[in-house]
Amino acid sequence: MSAPVSTHAPARSAAPTAAELLAFALRTAADPAIVDSLPLDPEGRTWIRLDGPGGSEAWLIGWPPGTGTGWHDHAESRGAFATARGRLTEHSLSVRLPSEGWQSLELAPEVDRTRGLGAGTGRAFGEHHVHEVLNESPSEHAVSVHAYYPPLPLIRRYGRSGPVLRLEAVERPADWQ
Numbered sequence: 001m002s003a004p005v006s007t008h009a010p011a012r013s014a015a016p017t018a019a020e021l022l023a024f025a026l027r028t029a030a031d032p033a034i035v036d037s038l039p040l041d042p043e044g045r046t047w048i049r050l051d052g053p054g055g056s057e058a059w060l061i062g063w064p065p066g067t068g069t070g071w072h073d074h075a076e077s078r079g080a081f082a083t084a085r086g087r088l089t090e091h092s093l094s095v096r097l098p099s100e101g102w103q104s105l106e107l108a109p110e111v112d113r114t115r116g117l118g119a120g121t122g123r124a125f126g127e128h129h130v131h132e133v134l135n136e137s138p139s140e141h142a143v144s145v146h147a148y149y150p151p152l153p154l155i156r157r158y159g160r161s162g163p164v165l166r167l168e169a170v171e172r173p174a175d176w177q
Contacts, residue, residue: 014054015054015055015149015150016052016053016054016055016056016147016149017078018078018079018080018124018125018126019124020053020054021052021053021056021078021079021080021124021147021148021149022080022082022122022123022124022147024052024053024056024058024080024145024147025058025080025081025082025122025144025145025146025147026082026120026122026145028050028058028060028082028084028145029082029083029084029119029120029122029143029144029145030084030120034050034060034145035060035084035085035143037060038060038061038062038143039062040062040064040141040143041062041064042064043064044064044067045061045062045063045064045067046061046062047059047060047061047062048060050145050147052147052148052149053147054149055149055150055151056147056148056149056150056151057077057147057148057149057150057151057152058145058146058147058148059145059146059147060084060143060144060145061143061144061145061146062141062142062143063086063088063135063141063142063143063144064135064141065135065137065138065139065140065141066135066136066137066138067134067135068132068133068134068135069131069132069133069134070132070157070158070159071091071130071131071132071157071158071159071160071165072130072131072132072155072156072157072158073097073128073129073130073131073155073156073158074127074129074148074152074155075099075127075128075152075153075154075155075156076127076128076150076153077127077148077149077150077151077152077153078124078125078126078127078129078148078149079124079125079129079146079147079148079149080122080123080124080125080146080147081117081122081123081133081144081145081146081147082117082120082121082122082144082145083117083118083119083120083121083122083142083143083144084119084143084144084145085119085141085142085143086118086119086135086137086140086141086142086143087116087117087118087119087135087136087137087140087142088116088117088133088134088135088142088144089114089115089116089117089133089134089135089136090113090114090115090116090117090123090131090132090133090134091112091113091114091131091132091134092112092113092114092115092125092129092130092131092132093107093111093112093113093130093131093165094110094111094112094113095107095108095111096128097128097130097165099128102167103166103167104164104165104166104167105164105165106163106164106165107163107164107165108163109163117144122145130158130165151173152173153172153173154170154171154172154173155170155171155176156169156170156171157169157170157171
């Protein structure tokens, strides 16, 4: 006698939530073997691509003293990051910007947020989150883990002068992989 044949499609795993991405980032940031695998450069950021949960894109990133990302977003991807070593500062905007159709916006003063993330801490964020991440230490490297779902379709880079935010560039995966 043969086994019955199922006519149901195999169950698909659900896309990871921002909370699940954060749990992954925190767990990975706490793993010394993974963190120690990252070569650190005194001049520029270094990174290694990791296998993230549920098809997400993940990165281990090294931050020399005084380096940062500049203002950017991750388009339609939600994400999370956690600090493994050192301390990172995140400046973010508390409003959702239009995703298209503008080159320059004047921001209200109350939209700016700043948070410090020491080793063992992290944060999750939703789609279209605009921020910059910095290692403000004058002498200590920082290391962090980042995860995004869906994998990054693009990154929009912004320039900021006081309250004015300007779209400066759009990067595609070929630009950073």
